[in-house]
Amino acid sequence: MSNTLRTRRGTAVAAALMSASLLLTACGSDGDGDGSGGKAAATGGDTSAKTRTVEAENGTVKIPAAPRRIVTIGNTNLPFIDLGGKPVGVTEVSDSELAVLPQEQKAAYEAAEVVGSSGGDVDLEKLAALRPDLILVQFHANDWDKVGKRLESIAPTVLWGLDTEWKAFAGEIATAGAVTDELGRQKAEFEKKVAKIKQAYGKTVDGTKFVDVSRGDWSDPGTFYIADIGCSEIARDDIGLDLPQAAEGKDPLAYESLPFEQIAELSSYDVITYPVDAEGRPTEPFVPVTKTNTWKTLPTVTSGRALGVFCPGNNSYGPVLRYLDSLDSALAKLSTR
Template identity: 80%
Template sequence: MSSTPLTRRGTALAATLMSASLFLTACGGDGDNTGDTTGDKAAAQTRSVKAENGTIEIPTDPQRIVTIGNTNLPFIDLGGKPVGVTEVPDSELDVLPEEQKTAYEAAEVVGSNGGEVDLEKLAGLKPDLILVQFHSNDWDKVGKRLEAIAPTVFWGLDTEWKAFAGEIAEAGNVTDALSRQTAEFKEKVAKIQETYRKTIDDTSFVDVSRGDWSDPGTFYIADIGCSEIARDDIGLDLPEAAEGKDPLAYESLPFEQIGELSKYDVITYPVDAEGRPTEPFVPVVETNTWKALPAVSSGRALGVFCPGNNSYGPVLQYLDSLDRALATLSTK
């Protein structure tokens, strides 16, 4: 599954695992004071990780971490407190827990969310580790210069979100939080599967959405992002692209095709934290074609809140929202 939210086509991610997984290798000295232990002490302070930019020696316990691109919020979600960050849209900051928003705002902004990083400002922060995820084109532009400032770990955009969270936790030395989040995720998934087993087995779903980048009068069927979690982890019967084909979400569909959604038992669509249709999706729900859909008229169109899908914190919020939405079906 993609580890970044669905935005424009160039940033939507395929559901593939990253081939080069991050791993931790133990290094340490014996701790005694006899002989020359300089080498042992140096080894105890670093460890090797593998990422898309090779094998990197990083501090065992990094203290001054800069996050760039899509690593900002996942690291903070794990309890990290970066000294430098790149820009995050207000829409994403607004749904953060207060302590996470505070951690982000306490950091120095060193550039935009792509490759436009102020390298001089970044270097002035004296980072001991830089965590990066953005498009490979941006890496080609600034990657070597980042590596010249501090050890830099780079992930491509095709990194599956669970692997991404785990690798950030290892690199940033915040694995305790990861363990708690992973356990909570498994517990919530199991609860939903047990509670709604009959619904999951007997119901066809479709997840539809619309972004602020969508052309006027269009929507799309979402088969990446949070809908992947519903399909692949929960087991909902949701449409997806054929193997080897572009995600269905890449195709803009005209409003005239809204009526085709009538073949599904249940429709899910995006809402904000208060349960209101997201602003880009409002034009869809205002159409007469939408209102005439059997799922809509029978109360089987479910608004689900997805604050993000590239780390456990927002995914857990999504699962809670999905749980509440599925609970309403028992009364229909």
């Protein structure tokens, strides 16, 4: 999943796609999410040692074996908390991201000191006053150029690039932040849910053409997009849904705004999936699509083969597990038709 947007929607779209929506992390699925490989995998020391080393985007980093005061910056905030971490400092996340967090995770975020925005606009004096023993960072390379060396002067700092695949990202955060027990539980649950869905709906999915459509609060009026990154990528790569995707080397389809006039072209697909909130209602940005006459008269919609799916995020196992539960329920409705 690429995190760079070069269309006129600009960085606002990139930020949204990186967080809940579509993120943040690369399209590949090479990482196994157990922290045994990738750039933040431990390369030295043992659990009884005072320090150990990890390989990160910013090189070989010596970190505490059991860090106690961790600051998370950028996209590391919620994945670390999802793994049971309790950071002492965080950067800002959007209200929409906080709204879908489980209560205990929201409390963990709100208990931490906010040290700046999710980019390079970090209050370094406030951060230093927290006396961190480890800083976890994922943001744009330009932000690293701006504050990276200063972060490293405050505490050992582990950097991930925006092209890090989400399973590897979760595994490496767990390794660096010493929260691997929860990672193991989540990974096992993920594999169990994926296997269950594939077994239950394999015949339903086989030979069915799906399309995942969405719209963000950054979208221009009268436009939507075909989602081929984010949660739809999990549906495609892990579950096996036949979903459209960009050609290799091309920008994701999600980067292209499509006018409402092209909604009618969705009739070439057997099943449409679209974003809903935790209560199953179309997300606020997507409501304008559902209000068009073209949408209302699509054969896929009138036959009940337009399925709302809840995606609270895709940059760590917790929100992905919630997405899989929603996809499971949606496919169950489809299988009865």
